[in-house]
Amino acid sequence: MAHVDLTTPVTEAQMRGLRVNDTVTLHGTLFGIRDATQIHMFDRARRTKFDLQGHAVIHTAPNVKKVPPSPEHPAGYAPVCIGTTTSDRMERFTGPLMTREGVRIIIGKGGMREGTLKAFAEIGGIYLAIIGGTAALETTWIEQIEDVDMDDLNPESLWKFRIKGFGPLLVAMDSHGGSLYETVNQDAAGRRAAALAGLGISA
Amino acid sequence: MQLTPQQIEDAAKELYIRALKVLPPDIKSGFARIDATETTPVAQGIIKTMLRNITVAEATDNLLCQDTGMPIYNVVIGRDVAIDGHALKEAIRRGCARATREYPLRSSVVHPITRRNEHTSCGPEVPVIHLDFNDAAETLSIEMIPKGSGSENGSFLKMAIPAEGVNAIKTFVIDCVLSAGGKTCPPVIVGVGVGGTSDLCVHLAKRAATRPLGSRCTDPAGARLEEELAAAVNSLGIGPQGLGGDSTAFAVHIELAATHITMNPVAVNMQCHSARRARATFTPAGLEYGF
Numbered sequence: 034m035a036h037v038d039l040t041t042p043v044t045e046a047q048m049r050g051l052r053v054n055d056t057v058t059l060h061g062t063l064f065g066i067r068d069a070t071q072i073h074m075f076d077r078a079r080r081t082k083f084d085l086q087g088h089a090v091i092h093t094a095p096n097v098k099k100v101p102p103s104p105e106h107p108a109g110y111a112p113v114c115i116g117t118t119t120s121d122r123m124e125r126f127t128g129p130l131m132t133r134e135g136v137r138i139i140i141g142k143g144g145m146r147e148g149t150l151k152a153f154a155e156i157g158g159i160y161l162a163i164i165g166g167t168a169a170l171e172t173t174w175i176e177q178i179e180d181v182d183m184d185d186l187n188p189e190s191l192w193k194f195r196i197k198g199f200g201p202l203l204v205a206m207d208s209h210g211g212s213l214y215e216t217v218n219q220d221a222a223g224r225r226a227a228a229l230a231g232l233g234i235s236a
Numbered sequence: 237m238q239l240t241p242q243q244i245e246d247a248a249k250e251l252y253i254r255a256l257k258v259l260p261p262d263i264k265s266g267f268a269r270i271d272a273t274e275t276t277p278v279a280q281g282i283i284k285t286m287l288r289n290i291t292v293a294e295a296t297d298n299l300l301c302q303d304t305g306m307p308i309y310n311v312v313i314g315r316d317v318a319i320d321g322h323a324l325k326e327a328i329r330r331g332c333a334r335a336t337r338e339y340p341l342r343s344s345v346v347h348p349i350t351r352r353n354e355h356t357s358c359g360p361e362v363p364v365i366h367l368d369f370n371d372a373a374e375t376l377s378i379e380m381i382p383k384g385s386g387s388e389n390g391s392f393l394k395m396a397i398p399a400e401g402v403n404a405i406k407t408f409v410i411d412c413v414l415s416a417g418g419k420t421c422p423p424v425i426v427g428v429g430v431g432g433t434s435d436l437c438v439h440l441a442k443r444a445a446t447r448p449l450g451s452r453c454t455d456p457a458g459a460r461l462e463e464e465l466a467a468a469v470n471s472l473g474i475g476p477q478g479l480g481g482d483s484t485a486f487a488v489h490i491e492l493a494a495t496h497i498t499m500n501p502v503a504v505n506m507q508c509h510s511a512r513r514a515r516a517t518f519t520p521a522g523l524e525y526g527f
Contacts, residue, residue, distance in 0.1 A: 116302030169293035
Protein backbone atom coordinates (compact mmCIF):
# COMPACT_ATOMS: atom_id res chain seq x y z
CA MET A 34 0.00 0.00 0.00
CA ALA A 35 2.58 2.50 -1.19
CA HIS A 36 1.99 6.08 -2.27
CA VAL A 37 3.68 7.49 -5.37
CA ASP A 38 3.68 10.85 -7.09
CA LEU A 39 3.69 10.44 -10.88
CA THR A 40 4.24 13.01 -13.60
CA THR A 41 2.67 12.15 -16.94
CA PRO A 42 3.55 10.66 -19.39
CA VAL A 43 4.34 7.44 -17.53
CA THR A 44 6.18 4.25 -18.53
CA GLU A 45 5.08 0.62 -18.66
CA ALA A 46 7.58 -0.16 -15.86
CA GLN A 47 5.97 2.48 -13.61
CA MET A 48 2.57 0.89 -14.23
CA ARG A 49 3.79 -2.65 -13.55
CA GLY A 50 5.21 -1.45 -10.24
CA LEU A 51 1.77 -0.48 -8.93
CA ARG A 52 -0.79 -2.75 -7.29
CA VAL A 53 -4.34 -2.36 -6.03
CA ASN A 54 -4.58 -0.38 -2.78
CA ASP A 55 -1.53 1.72 -3.66
CA THR A 56 -2.28 5.42 -4.00
CA VAL A 57 -1.15 7.85 -6.67
CA THR A 58 -1.03 11.63 -6.96
CA LEU A 59 -0.68 12.86 -10.53
CA HIS A 60 1.06 15.92 -11.94
CA GLY A 61 1.51 17.31 -15.43
CA THR A 62 -1.06 16.67 -18.11
CA LEU A 63 -4.41 14.93 -17.91
CA PHE A 64 -6.78 14.34 -20.81
CA GLY A 65 -10.56 14.43 -20.39
CA ILE A 66 -12.52 11.92 -22.44
CA ARG A 67 -16.07 10.58 -22.46
CA ASP A 68 -18.70 8.48 -24.28
CA ALA A 69 -19.10 10.58 -27.42
CA THR A 70 -15.37 11.30 -27.65
CA GLN A 71 -14.57 7.60 -27.80
CA ILE A 72 -17.53 6.71 -30.02
CA HIS A 73 -16.16 9.20 -32.54
CA MET A 74 -12.52 8.11 -32.10
CA PHE A 75 -13.05 4.38 -32.38
CA ASP A 76 -16.39 3.80 -34.13
CA ARG A 77 -16.05 6.68 -36.59
CA ALA A 78 -12.27 6.54 -37.03
CA ARG A 79 -11.63 10.11 -35.96
CA ARG A 80 -8.07 10.88 -34.90
CA THR A 81 -7.01 13.38 -32.27
CA LYS A 82 -4.28 15.95 -32.70
CA PHE A 83 -2.99 15.05 -29.21
CA ASP A 84 -0.25 12.53 -28.51
CA LEU A 85 -1.71 10.34 -25.74
CA GLN A 86 1.31 7.98 -25.48
CA GLY A 87 1.89 7.10 -21.82
CA HIS A 88 -0.78 9.54 -20.69
CA ALA A 89 -3.68 9.50 -18.26
CA VAL A 90 -7.30 10.06 -19.24
CA ILE A 91 -10.18 10.90 -16.96
CA HIS A 92 -13.81 10.03 -17.70
CA THR A 93 -15.29 13.51 -17.62
CA ALA A 94 -17.26 16.20 -19.41
CA PRO A 95 -16.62 19.44 -17.57
CA ASN A 96 -18.61 22.59 -16.87
CA VAL A 97 -16.60 25.33 -18.56
CA LYS A 98 -16.97 28.99 -19.38
CA LYS A 99 -16.07 30.32 -22.84
CA VAL A 100 -13.61 33.23 -22.48
CA PRO A 101 -11.29 35.12 -24.85
CA PRO A 102 -8.07 33.11 -25.29
CA SER A 103 -5.31 34.44 -23.01
CA PRO A 104 -2.12 33.11 -21.40
CA GLU A 105 -4.30 32.04 -18.45
CA HIS A 106 -6.91 30.40 -20.68
CA PRO A 107 -5.07 29.41 -23.88
CA ALA A 108 -7.95 27.23 -25.14
CA GLY A 109 -10.52 29.95 -24.56
CA TYR A 110 -12.14 28.00 -21.74
CA ALA A 111 -12.08 28.66 -18.00
CA PRO A 112 -12.84 25.70 -15.75
CA VAL A 113 -16.11 25.96 -13.78
CA CYS A 114 -16.61 22.49 -12.34
CA ILE A 115 -14.71 19.43 -13.46
CA GLY A 116 -15.63 16.01 -12.13
CA THR A 117 -15.86 12.37 -13.08
CA THR A 118 -18.50 10.18 -14.66
CA THR A 119 -19.27 6.45 -14.37
CA SER A 120 -16.61 4.48 -16.25
CA ASP A 121 -18.49 1.26 -16.93
CA ARG A 122 -20.26 2.62 -20.04
CA MET A 123 -16.88 3.07 -21.73
CA GLU A 124 -15.61 -0.45 -21.03
CA ARG A 125 -15.24 -1.47 -24.68
CA PHE A 126 -12.97 1.48 -25.48
CA THR A 127 -10.14 0.65 -23.03
CA GLY A 128 -8.47 -1.80 -25.43
CA PRO A 129 -8.32 0.58 -28.42
CA LEU A 130 -7.46 3.53 -26.16
CA MET A 131 -4.37 1.65 -24.98
CA THR A 132 -3.34 -0.11 -28.21
CA ARG A 133 -4.03 2.67 -30.71
CA GLU A 134 -3.41 5.76 -28.58
CA GLY A 135 -0.94 4.48 -25.97
CA VAL A 136 -2.95 5.55 -22.90
CA ARG A 137 -1.73 3.92 -19.65
CA ILE A 138 -3.88 5.38 -16.88
CA ILE A 139 -7.65 5.62 -16.70
CA ILE A 140 -9.22 7.71 -13.95
CA GLY A 141 -12.89 7.14 -13.30
CA LYS A 142 -15.55 6.07 -10.86
CA GLY A 143 -17.42 2.84 -10.32
CA GLY A 144 -14.77 0.66 -11.95
CA MET A 145 -14.45 -1.27 -15.21
CA ARG A 146 -14.65 -4.92 -16.23
CA GLU A 147 -12.70 -7.92 -17.55
CA GLY A 148 -11.77 -6.38 -20.93
CA THR A 149 -10.07 -3.48 -19.19
CA LEU A 150 -8.28 -5.75 -16.73
CA LYS A 151 -7.02 -7.85 -19.66
CA ALA A 152 -5.74 -4.77 -21.50
CA PHE A 153 -3.97 -3.56 -18.34
CA ALA A 154 -2.29 -6.97 -17.96
CA GLU A 155 -1.22 -7.17 -21.62
CA ILE A 156 -0.06 -3.61 -22.16
CA GLY A 157 0.65 -2.27 -18.68
CA GLY A 158 -1.88 0.15 -17.24
CA ILE A 159 -3.92 1.02 -14.17
CA TYR A 160 -7.35 2.31 -13.18
CA LEU A 161 -7.37 5.02 -10.56
CA ALA A 162 -10.58 5.41 -8.57
CA ILE A 163 -11.62 8.96 -7.98
CA ILE A 164 -14.55 9.64 -5.70
CA GLY A 165 -17.57 10.35 -7.84
CA GLY A 166 -19.57 13.44 -6.96
CA THR A 167 -16.61 15.29 -5.47
CA ALA A 168 -16.13 17.63 -8.40
CA ALA A 169 -15.78 20.85 -6.40
CA LEU A 170 -12.70 19.35 -4.77
CA GLU A 171 -11.41 17.88 -8.03
CA THR A 172 -11.66 21.26 -9.73
CA THR A 173 -9.14 22.67 -7.23
CA TRP A 174 -6.56 20.15 -8.52
CA ILE A 175 -6.80 21.50 -12.08
CA GLU A 176 -4.60 24.45 -12.95
CA GLN A 177 -5.70 25.16 -16.48
CA ILE A 178 -7.55 23.97 -19.57
CA GLU A 179 -4.53 23.98 -21.88
CA ASP A 180 -6.14 22.85 -25.10
CA VAL A 181 -9.16 21.12 -26.57
CA ASP A 182 -9.77 18.85 -29.56
CA MET A 183 -12.96 17.49 -31.21
CA ASP A 184 -14.78 20.45 -29.70
CA ASP A 185 -17.79 19.93 -31.96
CA LEU A 186 -18.68 17.28 -29.34
CA ASN A 187 -18.68 19.85 -26.51
CA PRO A 188 -18.98 19.15 -23.59
CA GLU A 189 -17.74 15.68 -24.62
CA SER A 190 -14.69 17.17 -26.33
CA LEU A 191 -11.19 15.79 -25.80
CA TRP A 192 -9.84 18.12 -23.11
CA LYS A 193 -6.22 18.74 -22.18
CA PHE A 194 -5.89 19.80 -18.55
CA ARG A 195 -2.77 20.93 -16.70
CA ILE A 196 -2.91 19.43 -13.23
CA LYS A 197 -0.98 19.71 -9.99
CA GLY A 198 -1.40 17.41 -7.02
CA PHE A 199 -4.31 15.53 -8.61
CA GLY A 200 -5.18 13.05 -5.88
CA PRO A 201 -4.41 11.00 -3.91
CA LEU A 202 -6.28 8.43 -5.99
CA LEU A 203 -6.65 4.75 -5.20
CA VAL A 204 -5.24 2.11 -7.57
CA ALA A 205 -8.43 0.05 -7.94
CA MET A 206 -7.39 -2.08 -10.96
CA ASP A 207 -3.81 -3.04 -11.81
CA SER A 208 -1.74 -4.88 -14.44
CA HIS A 209 -1.48 -8.02 -12.28
CA GLY A 210 -5.15 -8.99 -12.54
CA GLY A 211 -6.12 -7.14 -9.37
CA SER A 212 -9.50 -5.38 -9.22
CA LEU A 213 -11.01 -4.09 -6.01
CA TYR A 214 -14.38 -3.92 -7.78
CA GLU A 215 -14.27 -7.58 -8.74
CA THR A 216 -13.41 -8.51 -5.16
CA VAL A 217 -16.21 -6.38 -3.69
CA ASN A 218 -18.76 -7.56 -6.28
CA GLN A 219 -17.91 -11.22 -5.68
CA ASP A 220 -18.15 -10.74 -1.93
CA ALA A 221 -21.48 -8.93 -2.30
CA ALA A 222 -22.87 -11.68 -4.56
CA GLY A 223 -21.75 -14.16 -1.91
CA ARG A 224 -23.83 -12.32 0.68
CA ARG A 225 -26.98 -12.36 -1.47
CA ALA A 226 -28.42 -15.56 -0.03
CA ALA A 227 -27.95 -14.35 3.55
CA ALA A 228 -29.51 -10.98 2.73
CA LEU A 229 -32.55 -12.71 1.20
CA ALA A 230 -32.77 -15.13 4.14
CA GLY A 231 -32.90 -12.11 6.42
CA LEU A 232 -35.90 -10.96 4.40
CA GLY A 233 -37.59 -14.30 4.92
CA ILE A 234 -36.74 -15.69 1.49
CA SER A 235 -35.08 -19.10 1.33
CA ALA A 236 -33.15 -20.24 -1.73
CA MET B 237 -52.46 35.22 -5.27
CA GLN B 238 -51.48 36.11 -8.82
CA LEU B 239 -48.13 35.01 -10.27
CA THR B 240 -46.51 36.11 -13.50
CA PRO B 241 -44.53 33.94 -15.90
CA GLN B 242 -41.49 36.16 -15.23
CA GLN B 243 -41.55 35.30 -11.52
CA ILE B 244 -41.67 31.60 -12.39
CA GLU B 245 -38.90 31.91 -14.98
CA ASP B 246 -36.56 33.69 -12.55
CA ALA B 247 -37.24 31.07 -9.85
CA ALA B 248 -36.71 28.20 -12.30
CA LYS B 249 -33.31 29.63 -13.21
CA GLU B 250 -32.27 30.29 -9.60
CA LEU B 251 -33.46 26.85 -8.46
CA TYR B 252 -31.30 24.96 -10.93
CA ILE B 253 -28.14 26.76 -9.76
CA ARG B 254 -29.02 26.52 -6.06
CA ALA B 255 -29.80 22.82 -6.30
CA LEU B 256 -26.38 22.13 -7.85
CA LYS B 257 -24.48 23.96 -5.10
CA VAL B 258 -25.92 23.21 -1.67
CA LEU B 259 -27.01 19.81 -0.37
CA PRO B 260 -30.25 19.72 1.65
CA PRO B 261 -29.77 19.44 5.45
CA ASP B 262 -31.37 15.97 5.55
CA ILE B 263 -28.69 14.63 3.18
CA LYS B 264 -25.95 16.28 5.24
CA SER B 265 -27.42 14.58 8.33
CA GLY B 266 -27.33 11.31 6.43
CA PHE B 267 -23.63 11.85 5.79
CA ALA B 268 -23.00 12.64 9.47
CA ARG B 269 -24.74 9.38 10.40
CA ILE B 270 -22.73 7.14 8.05
CA ASP B 271 -19.53 9.02 8.94
CA ALA B 272 -20.14 7.97 12.54
CA THR B 273 -21.14 4.36 11.84
CA GLU B 274 -18.98 3.18 8.91
CA THR B 275 -16.42 0.61 10.06
CA THR B 276 -14.33 -0.07 6.90
CA PRO B 277 -11.20 2.14 6.64
CA VAL B 278 -11.35 2.70 2.84
CA ALA B 279 -15.05 3.59 3.10
CA GLN B 280 -14.37 5.93 6.03
CA GLY B 281 -11.80 7.77 3.90
CA ILE B 282 -14.23 8.05 0.99
CA ILE B 283 -16.97 9.48 3.22
CA LYS B 284 -14.49 12.03 4.63
CA THR B 285 -13.61 13.11 1.07
CA MET B 286 -17.32 13.46 0.20
CA LEU B 287 -17.79 15.64 3.28
CA ARG B 288 -14.76 17.70 2.31
CA ASN B 289 -16.24 18.19 -1.15
CA ILE B 290 -19.46 19.58 0.37
CA THR B 291 -17.36 22.09 2.34
CA VAL B 292 -15.23 23.02 -0.69
CA ALA B 293 -18.32 23.51 -2.89
CA GLU B 294 -19.83 25.91 -0.36
CA ALA B 295 -16.52 27.72 0.31
CA THR B 296 -15.76 28.19 -3.39
CA ASP B 297 -19.40 28.74 -4.38
CA ASN B 298 -19.02 25.89 -6.87
CA LEU B 299 -21.20 23.01 -8.04
CA LEU B 300 -21.04 19.88 -5.87
CA CYS B 301 -20.84 17.53 -8.85
CA GLN B 302 -20.04 18.10 -12.50
CA ASP B 303 -23.20 16.31 -13.54
CA THR B 304 -25.86 18.94 -14.03
CA GLY B 305 -28.22 16.01 -14.53
CA MET B 306 -31.62 15.79 -16.10
CA PRO B 307 -33.60 18.84 -14.94
CA ILE B 308 -36.85 17.92 -13.18
CA TYR B 309 -39.32 20.50 -11.87
CA ASN B 310 -42.11 19.37 -9.53
CA VAL B 311 -44.76 22.08 -9.28
CA VAL B 312 -47.50 21.95 -6.62
CA ILE B 313 -50.25 24.54 -6.90
CA GLY B 314 -52.41 25.32 -3.87
CA ARG B 315 -55.83 26.99 -3.67
CA ASP B 316 -56.59 30.44 -5.01
CA VAL B 317 -53.46 30.73 -7.10
CA ALA B 318 -53.94 32.46 -10.43
CA ILE B 319 -51.40 31.40 -13.03
CA ASP B 320 -51.63 30.62 -16.72
CA GLY B 321 -50.73 26.91 -16.77
CA HIS B 322 -49.27 26.86 -20.26
CA ALA B 323 -47.26 30.02 -19.58
CA LEU B 324 -45.96 28.43 -16.37
CA LYS B 325 -44.51 25.47 -18.26
CA GLU B 326 -42.94 27.73 -20.87
CA ALA B 327 -41.50 29.94 -18.11
CA ILE B 328 -39.85 26.94 -16.41
CA ARG B 329 -38.32 25.95 -19.73
CA ARG B 330 -36.94 29.44 -20.26
CA GLY B 331 -35.58 29.58 -16.71
CA CYS B 332 -33.84 26.22 -17.15
CA ALA B 333 -32.24 27.37 -20.42
CA ARG B 334 -31.18 30.69 -18.89
CA ALA B 335 -29.48 29.00 -15.94
CA THR B 336 -27.55 26.86 -18.41
CA ARG B 337 -26.46 29.68 -20.70
CA GLU B 338 -25.97 32.46 -18.17
CA TYR B 339 -24.17 30.64 -15.32
CA PRO B 340 -22.94 28.77 -17.50
CA LEU B 341 -23.78 25.15 -16.68
CA ARG B 342 -22.89 22.11 -18.73
CA SER B 343 -25.93 21.15 -20.76
CA SER B 344 -26.16 17.42 -20.19
CA VAL B 345 -29.26 17.03 -22.37
CA VAL B 346 -29.17 15.67 -25.92
CA HIS B 347 -31.68 14.52 -28.52
CA PRO B 348 -32.06 10.76 -27.98
CA ILE B 349 -31.44 9.78 -31.61
CA THR B 350 -29.28 12.50 -33.17
CA ARG B 351 -27.46 13.08 -29.81
CA ARG B 352 -27.47 16.81 -30.64
CA ASN B 353 -26.90 19.07 -27.61
CA GLU B 354 -28.74 22.42 -27.78
CA HIS B 355 -26.66 23.71 -24.83
CA THR B 356 -29.82 24.80 -23.03
CA SER B 357 -30.47 21.71 -20.83
CA CYS B 358 -33.72 21.54 -22.82
CA GLY B 359 -35.00 19.29 -25.56
CA PRO B 360 -38.16 17.40 -26.48
CA GLU B 361 -40.17 16.90 -23.22
CA VAL B 362 -37.21 18.18 -21.17
CA PRO B 363 -37.02 19.76 -18.61
CA VAL B 364 -39.35 17.21 -17.05
CA ILE B 365 -42.22 19.13 -15.47
CA HIS B 366 -44.73 17.51 -13.09
CA LEU B 367 -47.81 19.46 -12.07
CA ASP B 368 -49.86 18.64 -9.00
CA PHE B 369 -52.33 20.39 -6.72
CA ASN B 370 -52.91 20.57 -2.98
CA ASP B 371 -55.14 22.48 -0.56
CA ALA B 372 -52.52 24.90 0.82
CA ALA B 373 -53.96 28.42 0.70
CA GLU B 374 -52.33 30.77 -1.81
CA THR B 375 -49.13 28.73 -2.17
CA LEU B 376 -47.22 27.55 -5.20
CA SER B 377 -44.07 25.51 -4.71
CA ILE B 378 -41.51 24.38 -7.24
CA GLU B 379 -39.07 21.63 -6.37
CA MET B 380 -36.06 21.34 -8.67
CA ILE B 381 -34.11 18.10 -8.95
CA PRO B 382 -31.01 17.84 -11.16
CA LYS B 383 -31.04 14.04 -11.50
CA GLY B 384 -27.55 12.67 -12.07
CA SER B 385 -27.14 10.11 -14.81
CA GLY B 386 -24.88 7.64 -13.01
CA SER B 387 -27.69 6.89 -10.61
CA GLU B 388 -30.46 7.35 -13.18
CA ASN B 389 -28.87 4.60 -15.28
CA GLY B 390 -29.57 2.43 -12.23
CA SER B 391 -33.30 2.25 -13.06
CA PHE B 392 -35.18 -1.00 -13.37
CA LEU B 393 -38.77 -2.24 -13.80
CA LYS B 394 -40.16 -5.72 -13.27
CA MET B 395 -43.74 -6.65 -13.94
CA ALA B 396 -43.83 -9.42 -11.35
CA ILE B 397 -46.99 -11.47 -10.92
CA PRO B 398 -49.21 -11.94 -7.84
CA ALA B 399 -48.06 -15.55 -7.30
CA GLU B 400 -44.52 -14.25 -6.74
CA GLY B 401 -45.79 -12.11 -3.87
CA VAL B 402 -43.83 -9.56 -1.86
CA ASN B 403 -40.77 -11.82 -2.11
CA ALA B 404 -40.47 -10.81 -5.77
CA ILE B 405 -40.30 -7.16 -4.68
CA LYS B 406 -37.63 -7.85 -2.07
CA THR B 407 -35.52 -10.06 -4.35
CA PHE B 408 -35.73 -7.54 -7.19
CA VAL B 409 -34.48 -4.69 -4.99
CA ILE B 410 -31.51 -6.75 -3.75
CA ASP B 411 -30.60 -7.85 -7.28
CA CYS B 412 -30.84 -4.29 -8.62
CA VAL B 413 -28.49 -3.03 -5.92
CA LEU B 414 -26.08 -5.90 -6.67
CA SER B 415 -26.09 -5.24 -10.40
CA ALA B 416 -25.63 -1.48 -9.91
CA GLY B 417 -22.56 -1.99 -7.70
CA GLY B 418 -20.48 1.17 -7.63
CA LYS B 419 -21.89 2.58 -10.86
CA THR B 420 -24.67 4.58 -9.17
CA CYS B 421 -22.23 6.53 -6.94
CA PRO B 422 -23.08 4.98 -3.57
CA PRO B 423 -23.98 5.65 -0.81
CA VAL B 424 -27.33 5.91 -2.57
CA ILE B 425 -30.98 6.33 -1.74
CA VAL B 426 -32.70 3.30 -3.21
CA GLY B 427 -36.11 4.42 -4.48
CA VAL B 428 -38.64 1.62 -4.87
CA GLY B 429 -42.01 1.94 -6.60
CA VAL B 430 -44.53 -0.74 -5.74
CA GLY B 431 -47.80 -1.22 -7.57
CA GLY B 432 -49.64 1.03 -10.01
CA THR B 433 -49.26 0.69 -13.75
CA SER B 434 -45.81 0.28 -15.30
CA ASP B 435 -45.37 4.02 -15.86
CA LEU B 436 -46.75 4.98 -12.44
CA CYS B 437 -44.54 2.36 -10.79
CA VAL B 438 -41.39 3.89 -12.31
CA HIS B 439 -42.58 7.38 -11.38
CA LEU B 440 -43.16 6.26 -7.79
CA ALA B 441 -39.61 4.88 -7.66
CA LYS B 442 -38.27 8.29 -8.70
CA ARG B 443 -40.42 10.04 -6.11
CA ALA B 444 -39.11 7.63 -3.47
CA ALA B 445 -35.48 8.14 -4.52
CA THR B 446 -35.79 11.91 -4.26
CA ARG B 447 -37.74 12.03 -0.97
CA PRO B 448 -35.92 13.68 1.97
CA LEU B 449 -33.87 11.36 4.17
CA GLY B 450 -35.63 10.65 7.44
CA SER B 451 -39.07 10.63 5.81
CA ARG B 452 -41.09 7.42 5.93
CA CYS B 453 -43.53 5.84 3.54
CA THR B 454 -46.98 6.99 4.67
CA ASP B 455 -48.34 3.45 4.22
CA PRO B 456 -47.48 1.24 7.26
CA ALA B 457 -46.75 -1.85 5.15
CA GLY B 458 -44.48 0.26 2.92
CA ALA B 459 -42.71 1.77 5.94
CA ARG B 460 -41.99 -1.69 7.39
CA LEU B 461 -40.58 -2.86 4.07
CA GLU B 462 -38.31 0.22 3.94
CA GLU B 463 -36.64 -0.77 7.22
CA GLU B 464 -36.26 -4.42 6.25
CA LEU B 465 -34.80 -3.63 2.86
CA ALA B 466 -32.38 -0.97 4.14
CA ALA B 467 -30.81 -3.51 6.52
CA ALA B 468 -30.60 -6.13 3.77
CA VAL B 469 -29.09 -3.74 1.20
CA ASN B 470 -26.43 -2.57 3.66
CA SER B 471 -25.54 -6.16 4.56
CA LEU B 472 -24.24 -6.69 1.00
CA GLY B 473 -20.99 -4.78 1.65
CA ILE B 474 -20.86 -2.88 -1.66
CA GLY B 475 -20.03 0.31 0.21
CA PRO B 476 -19.28 3.87 -0.89
CA GLN B 477 -18.27 3.98 -4.57
CA GLY B 478 -18.54 0.19 -4.77
CA LEU B 479 -15.18 -0.18 -3.01
CA GLY B 480 -16.56 -2.06 0.00
CA GLY B 481 -18.09 -1.03 3.31
CA ASP B 482 -21.24 -0.82 5.39
CA SER B 483 -22.66 2.33 3.77
CA THR B 484 -24.16 1.16 0.48
CA ALA B 485 -27.41 3.08 0.96
CA PHE B 486 -28.43 5.98 3.18
CA ALA B 487 -31.92 4.48 3.05
CA VAL B 488 -34.43 2.51 1.03
CA HIS B 489 -37.54 4.56 0.28
CA ILE B 490 -40.81 3.09 -0.92
CA GLU B 491 -43.76 4.78 -2.59
CA LEU B 492 -46.75 2.67 -3.47
CA ALA B 493 -49.99 2.73 -5.40
CA ALA B 494 -52.87 0.32 -5.77
CA THR B 495 -52.48 -2.12 -8.61
CA HIS B 496 -54.46 -4.63 -10.69
CA ILE B 497 -55.50 -8.04 -9.34
CA THR B 498 -53.24 -9.66 -11.94
CA MET B 499 -50.21 -7.41 -11.38
CA ASN B 500 -47.32 -7.03 -8.93
CA PRO B 501 -45.08 -4.36 -10.46
CA VAL B 502 -41.87 -3.17 -8.80
CA ALA B 503 -39.48 -0.46 -10.00
CA VAL B 504 -36.14 0.75 -8.68
CA ASN B 505 -34.63 4.18 -9.20
CA MET B 506 -31.42 5.16 -7.45
CA GLN B 507 -30.32 8.55 -6.18
CA CYS B 508 -26.57 9.14 -5.81
CA HIS B 509 -24.94 10.60 -2.68
CA SER B 510 -25.07 14.03 -4.31
CA ALA B 511 -28.82 13.92 -3.66
CA ARG B 512 -29.54 17.45 -4.75
CA ARG B 513 -32.85 19.29 -4.46
CA ALA B 514 -33.98 22.89 -4.08
CA ARG B 515 -37.41 24.41 -3.54
CA ALA B 516 -39.00 27.78 -4.21
CA THR B 517 -42.22 28.61 -2.39
CA PHE B 518 -44.42 31.49 -3.49
CA THR B 519 -46.95 32.88 -0.98
CA PRO B 520 -48.53 36.32 -0.61
CA ALA B 521 -45.60 37.10 1.75
CA GLY B 522 -43.16 36.64 -1.13
CA LEU B 523 -40.74 34.07 -2.51
CA GLU B 524 -38.73 31.84 -0.22
CA TYR B 525 -35.99 29.40 -1.23
CA GLY B 526 -35.28 26.24 0.70
CA PHE B 527 -35.32 22.50 0.24
